Amino acid sequence: MTAILDVRNLKVYYRTPMGFVKAVDGVSFDVRKGEVFGIAGESGCGKSTLVHSLILRKPPMIHMGGEAIFKGRDLMKLSKEEERKIKYTELSIIPQYAMNALNPTKKIKDIVWDLAREHGAEDREEVEKLLRERLRMVKLSDKVADMYPVELSGGMRQRATMVVSTLMNPDLLIADEITSALDVTTQRVVLELLHYFMKEGIVKSIIFVTHDLALLDKIADRVMVLYAGKVAEIGPTEEIIDSPAHPYTSLLIESLPKIGVHYKRAKLKGIPGTPISLLNPPKGCRFYPRCPYAMEVCQRVEPGVFSVGDDHIVACHLYGGEKNE
Numbered sequence: 001m002t003a004i005l006d007v008r009n010l011k012v013y014y015r016t017p018m019g020f021v022k023a024v025d026g027v028s029f030d031v032r033k034g035e036v037f038g039i040a041g042e043s044g045c046g047k048s049t050l051v052h053s054l055i056l057r058k059p060p061m062i063h064m065g066g067e068a069i070f071k072g073r074d075l076m077k078l079s080k081e082e083e084r085k086i087k088y089t090e091l092s093i094i095p096q097y098a099m100n101a102l103n104p105t106k107k108i109k110d111i112v113w114d115l116a117r118e119h120g121a122e123d124r125e126e127v128e129k130l131l132r133e134r135l136r137m138v139k140l141s142d143k144v145a146d147m148y149p150v151e152l153s154g155g156m157r158q159r160a161t162m163v164v165s166t167l168m169n170p171d172l173l174i175a176d177e178i179t180s181a182l183d184v185t186t187q188r189v190v191l192e193l194l195h196y197f198m199k200e201g202i203v204k205s206i207i208f209v210t211h212d213l214a215l216l217d218k219i220a221d222r223v224m225v226l227y228a229g230k231v232a233e234i235g236p237t238e239e240i241i242d243s244p245a246h247p248y249t250s251l252l253i254e255s256l257p258k259i260g261v262h263y264k265r266a267k268l269k270g271i272p273g274t275p276i277s278l279l280n281p282p283k284g285c286r287f288y289p290r291c292p293y294a295m296e297v298c299q300r301v302e303p304g305v306f307s308v309g310d311d312h313i314v315a316c317h318l319y320g321g322e323k324n325e
């Protein structure tokens, strides 16, 4: 499968009075055409920073290095104007707190028209027709077009935001923790909608960000686990969940209340310790202070990336490097 997005050694920091917060620190991955790529990890591991740096980068967020090639162009080098042009049309993001993302002072149809006009649309009637069609597709009344966001329930607003974000058929849709504030039934509806958008060819690929690996079991083809601004592991979802390679992924899975049938055997437990400070991360492996398998080398040397299966990589000394020399 060809990559639609190829991220290499990306570094995105925050400038603070105390120094740089190294929120994304040398992250590499690709997102392929036709796949749902999941990004998982605890709160604060850099998931939002990573995806927002692709399209909504603004101070105090700073691009410190690396590239993100999207359809042949480096997103890190786009001018504001180029960024504005591709947003919604080629690369779209449904933000965290999507329920409150829509301008409360405008009707849905006016929000959509503003966006479409900004991207060169001229025929308001046509845009409205498409909006009403898409609203019906996601099982909302087309009258929602004439309503203000505050007139909609949380679940309806969520769906309306999804319609707005995908109206211009973006190649890549980023969904950032869009289900975390929802009850289980609404969560399922949202996941079904994302599948539907893919099936209908409205979006070609999706990056689905969540702290909840159990959700990725339902939707993602592949998963990347982040820990403290670094990649811990990337692989096919089933393999990550059934046979995680990184000790952090194993602990994440064990800490889940349930993860479909896969979870039945596991015993519920939390991950001991707290994540390290991203202002002054340790020199070696960032998971070293919490890792049950930590070795002497882990404290000194940052682990390389090792292959542990077909299309499955892990950044951990247990799988190679200095300890085996």
Ligand SMILES: Nc1ncnc2c1ncn2[C@@H]1O[C@H](COP(=O)(O)OP(=O)(O)OP(=O)(O)O)[C@@H](O)[C@H]1O
Pocket (backbone or CB within 6 Å): 014, 015, 016, 021, 023, 041, 042, 043, 044, 045, 046, 047, 048, 049, 050, 060, 177, 211, 278
């Ligand atoms: N504006 C900011 N200034 C300084 N540090 C920030 C800023 N925003 C985020 N951070 C820090 O960057 C790191 C990564 O945060 P980020 O929000 O990307 O993580 P996350 O995995 O998406 O977490 P969550 O799910 O809680 O949003 C954290 O240490 C966070 O405190």
